[in-house]
Amino acid sequence: MDFWDAEPEKPKFDFEKQKSELIQNMDYLATMSVQEQVLYKKWVELQDVKMIRDKSQIAAMYDTQWAPADINNLEQTIKEIEELEPYVEILEDTKDAAKWTYARRMIHSMDFTANPGRNVKINVKDKKSGKLLGQISLASDVTSMAVRDNYIGWTKDDKFKKGKLNHTTIASTIVCTQPLGYNFLGGKLVAMMTTVPEVREFWKKKYGQTLIGVGTTSLYGIHSQYNGIPHFKTLGESAGKISLKPDDKFYEPWHQHIKEEHAEWYESAITNERIRNGASMGTGDGASGPVSGIKQKILGKIFKECGIKQSAYHHGFKRGVYLAMMYDNGQAFLRDEIEESELVMKKKFEDGVPYINNWWKKKAIKRYTKLHSEGRLKPEHLFYLEAIGMSWEKMKETYLKEIGR
Numbered sequence: 001m002d003f004w005d006a007e008p009e010k011p012k013f014d015f016e017k018q019k020s021e022l023i024q025n026m027d028y029l030a031t032m033s034v035q036e037q038v039l040y041k042k043w044v045e046l047q048d049v050k051m052i053r054d055k056s057q058i059a060a061m062y063d064t065q066w067a068p069a070d071i072n073n074l075e076q077t078i079k080e081i082e083e084l085e086p087y088v089e090i091l092e093d094t095k096d097a098a099k100w101t102y103a104r105r106m107i108h109s110m111d112f113t114a115n116p117g118r119n120v121k122i123n124v125k126d127k128k129s130g131k132l133l134g135q136i137s138l139a140s141d142v143t144s145m146a147v148r149d150n151y152i153g154w155t156k157d158d159k160f161k162k163g164k165l166n167h168t169t170i171a172s173t174i175v176c177t178q179p180l181g182y183n184f185l186g187g188k189l190v191a192m193m194t195t196v197p198e199v200r201e202f203w204k205k206k207y208g209q210t211l212i213g214v215g216t217t218s219l220y221g222i223h224s225q226y227n228g229i230p231h232f233k234t235l236g237e238s239a240g241k242i243s244l245k246p247d248d249k250f251y252e253p254w255h256q257h258i259k260e261e262h263a264e265w266y267e268s269a270i271t272n273e274r275i276r277n278g279a280s281m282g283t284g285d286g287a288s289g290p291v292s293g294i295k296q297k298i299l300g301k302i303f304k305e306c307g308i309k310q311s312a313y314h315h316g317f318k319r320g321v322y323l324a325m326m327y328d329n330g331q332a333f334l335r336d337e338i339e340e341s342e343l344v345m346k347k348k349f350e351d352g353v354p355y356i357n358n359w360w361k362k363k364a365i366k367r368y369t370k371l372h373s374e375g376r377l378k379p380e381h382l383f384y385l386e387a388i389g390m391s392w393e394k395m396k397e398t399y400l401k402e403i404g405r
Helices: 015-029 034-046 050-052 055-064 076-084 092-109 146-151 156-161 180-184 187-196 197-207 250-261 261-278 293-306 330-333 346-351 353-374 390-403
Strands: 086-089 119-126 132-140 168-176 213-218 233-237 320-325
Touching: 015 250, 015 293, 034 390, 050 055, 055 092, 055 293, 076 353, 086 197, 086 353, 092 119, 092 132, 119 187, 119 197, 119 330, 132 180, 132 187, 146 233, 146 320, 146 330, 168 180, 168 187, 180 187, 180 353, 187 197, 187 213, 187 353, 213 250, 250 261, 250 293, 261 293, 346 353
Parallel strands: 168 213
Antiparallel strands: 086 119, 119 132, 132 168, 213 320, 233 320
């Protein structure tokens, strides 16, 4: 064999070095406030080599966002809001989905990781101008969330063996463009658009199940953009016991180490998770699909290897939990007490966009008029283009105040 045919030798895993670097990274993350952690993960995401390579192409996306012609012109701006025609553009093409991801990284303060399993990417646009109003991603629902599970009243058998978890989804992204969000309550508009008939029809066509409920969470507890929306019920707060996730450059070496040195445990953990969560994988039989929660299991194993208590790195941030239950008897269906043919849809969900427009536009105009009269309008776009290649210190100085906007 010639030397150029030989495979390069893999670098050896230095246990003590990797342990030290992992702990340093986790300790650093643990010192941050929730806002700093969100921004830090965002900063890491934006330093990806692909983002740096494609920065000039990403810049062209700035002009695809909707904005009023002159936000200080009261009469004209109110007319523009009244004339908006929001609709959903569901993306199935791979190239379109990639563009969606780039745009999402630019307009959302949280980083984005596509969960394994079901994943529907949606743009919310204005029909008249073709401009972007916001974005949605719908994913395989989380398998366990106490306040949601108590509200529905379903059992593990209902969720997994009977496949009822297939009939709900988690809206892992609900984001609107700025200045639509702050000045016009655009987040409420985009949240309600997760439930429109076009989304329900696509879910049924793609996955073969009727979509009963859309859940979501907020990062800052129960005070969020979802409050007061007629489509969503506030269920309470999550337990806040999820481990902080280290940066990928520290996590991945450990991930590979566990995979190779504890192969039997690794395969067993993945298989068991697939069987347990098979209902939410889009397969129904547990044979393949996403491994929901597996990262938490792997982190637990890594911490055990390092002699670290996992509870020492629980983030403790309690998320607000919300659910749009689209049927009067949806909970009974999810508990397997009635047949699908017996479902009765709530009228506001049946009405779709006309109901949403009527409710949101009144609220948007009221909010905008108040901010205008008080001189508190924020006309700026939030677009993270300049953060690509930026230092972490500069990132904090420039963008920390925007977190939660």
